[in-house]
Amino acid sequence: MNENASTGSKPPVNVGKVERMVSGAAGAALLFNALTGHKARGVKAAAGAYLLYRAISGNCPLYSAVGKKRLPDPVRNINIRSTVTVNKPRAEVYAFWRKLENLPLFMKHLSSVEQRDEKHSHWVAQFPGFPSIVSWDAEIVKEEEGSLLGWNSLPDSVLDNAGKVEFRDAGDGETEIHAVISYRAPLGPAGESVARMFTPLFKNMLQEDLRNFRRFIETGELPTTEGQPSGRKPKKTHFKKQSP
Amino acid sequence: MKALCWNGTQRIELTHVPDPGILNPGDVVIRVVLSSVCGSDLHLYNGYVPTMRHGDIIGHEFAGEVVETGPQVKQLKKGDRVVVCSVIACGECHHCTHDEYSLCDNSNPNGHIQEKLYGYPTAAFYGYSHLFGGYAGSHAEYIRVPYADQGCFKIPDGVSWEQAVFVSDAVPTGFMAADMSVKPGDVVAVWGCGGVGQMAIRSAWLKGASRVIAIDKYDYRLAAAKERAGAEIINYEETDVFEELKEMTGGRGPDVCIDAVGMEARSANRFEDVYDKVKQELKLQTDRPSVLREAIRACRKGGVLSVVGVYAAMVDKFPMGLLMNKSITLKTGQQQGQKYIPRLLEFIRDGQMDPSYLLTHRWSLEGGEKGIKCSIIRPINACAWSLRPEPAP
Numbered sequence: 001m002n003e004n005a006s007t008g009s010k011p012p013v014n015v016g017k018v019e020r021m022v023s024g025a026a027g028a029a030l031l032f033n034a035l036t037g038h039k040a041r042g043v044k045a046a047a048g049a050y051l052l053y054r055a056i057s058g059n060c061p062l063y064s065a066v067g068k069k070r071l072p073d074p075v076r077n078i079n080i081r082s083t084v085t086v087n088k089p090r091a092e093v094y095a096f097w098r099k100l101e102n103l104p105l106f107m108k109h110l111s112s113v114e115q116r117d118e119k120h121s122h123w124v125a126q127f128p129g130f131p132s133i134v135s136w137d138a139e140i141v142k143e144e145e146g147s148l149l150g151w152n153s154l155p156d157s158v159l160d161n162a163g164k165v166e167f168r169d170a171g172d173g174e175t176e177i178h179a180v181i182s183y184r185a186p187l188g189p190a191g192e193s194v195a196r197m198f199t200p201l202f203k204n205m206l207q208e209d210l211r212n213f214r215r216f217i218e219t220g221e222l223p224t225t226e227g228q229p230s231g232r233k234p235k236k237t238h239f240k241k242q243s244p
Numbered sequence: 245m246k247a248l249c250w251n252g253t254q255r256i257e258l259t260h261v262p263d264p265g266i267l268n269p270g271d272v273v274i275r276v277v278l279s280s281v282c283g284s285d286l287h288l289y290n291g292y293v294p295t296m297r298h299g300d301i302i303g304h305e306f307a308g309e310v311v312e313t314g315p316q317v318k319q320l321k322k323g324d325r326v327v328v329c330s331v332i333a334c335g336e337c338h339h340c341t342h343d344e345y346s347l348c349d350n351s352n353p354n355g356h357i358q359e360k361l362y363g364y365p366t367a368a369f370y371g372y373s374h375l376f377g378g379y380a381g382s383h384a385e386y387i388r389v390p391y392a393d394q395g396c397f398k399i400p401d402g403v404s405w406e407q408a409v410f411v412s413d414a415v416p417t418g419f420m421a422a423d424m425s426v427k428p429g430d431v432v433a434v435w436g437c438g439g440v441g442q443m444a445i446r447s448a449w450l451k452g453a454s455r456v457i458a459i460d461k462y463d464y465r466l467a468a469a470k471e472r473a474g475a476e477i478i479n480y481e482e483t484d485v486f487e488e489l490k491e492m493t494g495g496r497g498p499d500v501c502i503d504a505v506g507m508e509a510r511s512a513n514r515f516e517d518v519y520d521k522v523k524q525e526l527k528l529q530t531d532r533p534s535v536l537r538e539a540i541r542a543c544r545k546g547g548v549l550s551v552v553g554v555y556a557a558m559v560d561k562f563p564m565g566l567l568m569n570k571s572i573t574l575k576t577g578q579q580q581g582q583k584y585i586p587r588l589l590e591f592i593r594d595g596q597m598d599p600s601y602l603l604t605h606r607w608s609l610e611g612g613e614k615g616i617k618c619s620i621i622r623p624i625n626a627c628a629w630s631l632r633p634e635p636a637p
Contacts, residue, residue: 087338087349174338208356215350218336219391220316221268223353223368228267228380228388231249231259231299 012070013058017189020055027051058188075192077162080203081180084210085170088217093175094146094167096217106212106222109205125159134158160184177213181206246609247301247384248616253291256616258609261301264380264388269316272392274328278409279306279382280603281616282330283438284372284554287507289616292530293556295357295374303383304330304370305413307405310396311386319393325405326396327589328389329581330413332368332379335394346578351391352377361557366578383612397585400593407592410439410599415588417552417579418443418504419450424575425500425550428452433489433498433542434475435535436505437465439602440552444502445473446597453500457492459485461510472601480512489542497544506553507531511538523560533559540566551576 015023030048034041054060060068086093096102100121104110111124111133124135136157142150142164150164161183170176181202185195215222249259264273282305287293307327310320320326332352333345340348348367352358355365358375371381380387389395399408421444426432432448434441437460448456458475460466466477478488489498511517511534520532539549540563549572567574591597607615 085338087336087341171338204356211355214337215334219270219334219350221270223334223351223377223390224267225353225378225380226267227265229245229247229261229264229384230297230301230380231247231251231257231261232297 011057011059011061012064013188014063014068014070015054015058015060020058020188023051024055027053027055056187075184075189077182077184078192078195078199078202079180079182080199080206081178082203082206082210083176083178084207084214086175086177086214086217087173088175089173090167090169090175091146093177093217094149097165097167097177097213098149106216107209108212120154136161160186177210179206179210245385247380248303248609248612249298250288250296250300250302251298254289256289256302256613258613259299261384264384264386266312266314267388268390269314270391270393271314272310272317272320272389272396273312274306274308274326274387274389274396275311276306276308276382276385276387277325278308278405278603279303279384280409280412280414280439281305281612282413283440283506283508285616287554287556288371288373290508292507292524293373293375294530297374297378300371300373300378301380301382301384302371303381304372305409306370306382306387307399307409307412308387310392314392317392320396320398324396325399325408327399327408327411327585328370328382328387329395329397329416329579329585330369331395331578331581332370332377332390333394333582334391335582340394340582343580343583345394345580345582354378369578383609385609394582397589400589402593403589404600406600406603407598408589410443410602411585411588411592413579413581414439414602415443415592415597415599416581416584418445419447419584419588420577420579421502421504421550421552422447422451422453422500423584424577425502425548425573426451426453427499429454430499431455431457431493432500432502433457433459433539434469434502434504435459435509435539436503436553437462437469438504439599441465441502441504442468442473442602443597443599444504444552445469445475448500448502449474450591450596455492457489457498461512468601485512485538486542493544497542497547499544500548500550501539501543503535503539503549503551503553505535507555509533509535509553520560529558529560530556531559533562537561537563540570540572543570543572546571548573548575552579554578 027048030044034044034048100113100115103113109125109127111126114122116122119140121138123138124133126133136159137154138151139154141152147167152162153160163181166178168176185191212222245263247259247261248256251257285302288296288302310322310324313320331346333340333348334350337349346367352365352368354374354377358365368377368379370379417440426448430453432453434444437458445456445458456475458469459478459480461479461481466479469475470477478485509532516534520534523529524532543549
């Protein structure tokens, strides 16, 4: 699973939580003052920007210079889990999932997954409320043929995430799928609090993805009513039936 | 095309809507020949089913002709005469492969909403609220049918449209009520003599019942139960049902009690009737359980209560202690139509059953709006009736 503060080339967090908050407030005040005030605007702006950088990144270059080590990371990973049982044998379920290009067929928010080699893949997603697409690279870090798949996003990913999917036999030729996705919110403890508010939303998303996986692998289609007639004002394309 | 749309409580309007098309590879489009008004349509009309939206096309009991098929449809072709099960089921999930089609895991695109209320989602239905999938219904000239190979059943030669249309819902629902409860020799009491009740009576005989007793308050329905389905009858407005059933069964009570009424039950006890009605109107309960209470009390010790009348969510004053102390078995469910329909079509072809007498009034789609309203006021002599959409130009 994703280790805290293991995000590759990012600068180490060496500013404490309270200090980050104070830095953030002071930095914002200085910047505001620089924009609206008259005296020493350049100095204030530079100092404000520096303090804001410390607050957001959690890294103080001065502390680094004098040798202050990485602090224990205050940000905890957010874990989301869900499970579903599928009426197909485990080998078939695993094979379908392992072909990562299949995932966008049932994960609504994924635009594409491109498998670059046996271990590495490139993911593109569009999440509701996000202005643009999000993409990241991931690596399969653990694989037990037919029963477990674990991945980690590569350093410098916009969406720092990891996860694992377990496949277990259930009943007569059926398969239980247990998925855990774990991600790290950006922008430190403040970002984590905001992200936690969205956890139920992400959990629903994961559950719906698993439901859709079951629908797709069992029936080859996802149920829909998009595009059917109603007495409401039409929003979508109408389908023209052939005359009998 | 023209369709009957739900536009609020007690507002059904004929509306011009776009034609349906193929949306998924397993879909077909059907030209509706007959679409019947089920008691459940009346629950929608009266606004007792949550998650309806203005503009929803209602109707779920229908038969027609295939006019368009999706690329993955294997068993149907244009021109096939079919009856369609009102339950939408994928045929591939755990429940479908165990003959529990109305519990289908996959067919309800709004399963995540239903899961919040029911814990797990059930199958979807045509034209029966967004909680149950939000699929467009059959009171229209055309309808899209998803998972068509599973839901469409070819009507055998010798079976008429008027017989076939009820095999969509009323016949399998009534049959299931008896199939899950009646053993040979049982005495069976059936509450409600609408389409489902009539078919439950007939099915109880087919399952080997020794006596069938029908309970309702409308004379024309009781007459049909007696003359067409061969039941003994009790009018609950004229007789005390509990005393009468006890009297008729030598003081033991019926072995099997079938509830073919559901959420809009009435009671001969005025206090109970008003009490439940007020609570339902105030949304303190979604369903009125007076038939359940009466059936649980009347049922013999160790008997079976079979519930196929439709309930939405919550009832109040449910006599759990009676159910438990009398060791009554409770059997329930929306119809598993896909399991029963092939057998039922054979019964009808072979003359063992004839549901066509349920069709007492026939309206065009234009008149259907009026037809649904008439069914609420209830002066008409009807068990069920069908809307016959005009053929396409």
